[in-house]
Amino acid sequence: MEAEKLDSSMELLRSVPYFVHLDEVALGAVARAAIERRYGKGEVIFLEGDRCAGLCIVEKGRVKLFKVSRDGREQVVKMLGPGEFFNEVAVLDGGPNPLSAMAALGSVLRIIDRGTMLALLTRYPALAVGIIENLAARARHLLSLVEDLSLRTVSARLAKLLLTEAVGGDESPRRMTQQEMAAQLGTVRETVGRALRDFEEEGLIRFDRHRIIVLDREALETRAMM
């Protein structure tokens, strides 16, 4: 791999939590093992249920992760941009891809297949530490999600999401569509739209064109059971 390309690949890999503990030598080895793949807009990267495609890191473009329901409806699970990664579960357990992935824009990915990943793990214990930390954080997140789904109503989950996402002062807020909120909350867009309107009628939030302004933080916290 050319020196310049290797540098940019290492720079990209530094953004992946798995690799944060790696020194330059180990990171260089991972960068050399990561195969570059280019996808045109709309091109399928892999399909759910197929054999593990490897750990994929987005270098350029935008990738859509989605599931298709039995009646053929596509549910977008997440959109990913540069520096983000996906398919980490399948690369570790050797099972099939849990989701389908498509290039929403022309995209460049770095892909590390399972065999290479396991070989790197054996050689660089620091990589194992990064992965264990990441999996533990994920387990913690899933526990919180289980609690949300089993104990909180959609309205409570939405209140929690609004409080978590809301920023003030000079911080630049992330933009979220109602579809993205719904995907995060495990519901559909229409339900999110209704719950937001209810919050507005109750004076908890106010719509100001493209802004959702939190008016009553305490009441939202009560609603979120926080």
Place this chain on the structure above:
Amino acid sequence: MSPGDTMAPEIDRELCTGCGDCVAVCPVGALTLEHGHAVVVHAEDCQYCGDCEELCPYGAIARAFEIVL
């Protein structure tokens, strides 16, 4: 007018079939059909009311929101 005030709903051209329902429902005429797809031509007029998003049978229209304190 700040740049955010001209933010308009995003239309996914791959999902849009050009049925024109959104154009018909828009209360301020911010949308039109061009080459078989809906496009926002008057973003400055858009009130961000969401009627187009609600009505679109193909889920092709989405409004992005910033959540602020």
